[in-house]
Amino acid sequence: MNLGNLDLILVVLAFLGLQVWWIGMTIRNGQNEKPLRSSEDSLKEQKQQLENLYRKE
Structure with missing residues (x-):
């Protein structure tokens, strides 16, 4: 097996x-x-919160 094949297999893994x-x-x-x-x-x-706040005043 070529050395390049081993490198390619490691990269794929x-x-x-x-x-x-x-x-x-x-x-x-x-x-x-x-x-x-x-x-x-x-x-x-x-x-609703703002309306409630202004109603109280």
């Missing part, structure tokens, strides 16, 4: 190992992710 690691990290991060609240809900809540 390193690449595949990094791909498996990256995909695993991506899947784990997706499972722990909290759903984002829409900006409309946040704006509605802020509007």
